[in-house]
Amino acid sequence: MNVLRGIKWPYALIALLAVAAIAVGALRPQLITPAASSKKKPGATDKIKQDPPPTLFSDAQIAAIGKKADDQRARADALFAQWKRAHGTTRDDKAFAAWAAQQIPAPPAAAQRTAELHQVQQLAKTRTAAGKKAATWLELHGKKDIWKLYLQDQRDMVPAAQGTAEKAELKAALKLAKTISDQVAAKDKQPAPYVLDTTLRPDKHIKPGAKGPYSYPSSHAARSAAVIYLTALSPHRAADYRWMQDEVLYSRLYMAGHVPSDITAGTLLGDLAGDYELAVSGR
Secondary structure, X not given: OXXXXXXXXXXXXXXXXXXXXXXXXXXXXXXXXXXXHHHOOOOHHHHHHHOOOOOOOOHHHHHHHHHHHHHHHHHHHHHHHHHHHHHOOOOOHHHHHHHHXXXXXXXOOHXXXXXXXXXXXXXXXXXXXXXXXXXXXHHHHOOOHHHHHHXXXXXXXXXXXXXXXXXXXXXXXXXXXXXXXXXXXXXXXXXXXXHHOHHXXXXXXXXOOOOOOEOOOOHHHHOHHHHHHHHHHOHHXXXXXXXXXXXXXXXXXXXXXXOHHHHHHHHHHHHHHHHHHHHHOOO
């Protein structure tokens, strides 16, 4: 079954490579020494090859949070236009990070956040074994791996130098989004839902009275920078990228990592970071 709808080739290729790797390892174990295997960390393709995706969430499940994320797109474009008029397309990551952090709305009032927590608590009651498996995979690979895998698909069809540049640009966009997200989270100090209600994630082993981890804005959502960048490279696959983004976002609600306002703030931030990387890289 093709789980990653828009990327048939990686899923099929991953399965073939996984089988081949097992066969080669069994027949010729002498080719892989401990020293050799420790020299290079596995890349995104290798990680997902070793941990193929399970069945993910349905379109109906992810539709609502996807709509909330999509609503941030026009807002981000309008805000970035202001930055571009003032600063042009010269790279200045430090100044942009400070500016972008100021564009993220203040966290919602306590009453709204409490209402959002109740939504997450209700969602938690619907969890299934399959849903937990999907959410765990998306949480693990949804920050970087899946976006790098999508880019690898693009790189196979362009000259090597161009592919290397695109890889560096995507990496820069993801890093910048994380940096800004971490800065805002440290300033606003909004505890994650599973910190406020430890029964939501007993596996996290949160100590009584803990203040963090903080969840506003969502760092997974901030990786929408990748969606903006990848869409610019391959516009005809925009729907695939948005679909995967929505899967990641829904997983964060499903497992109580975030409430909806965390997601929308993170998406706005990521869209801004994506717009910035496209501008300064001349795309």
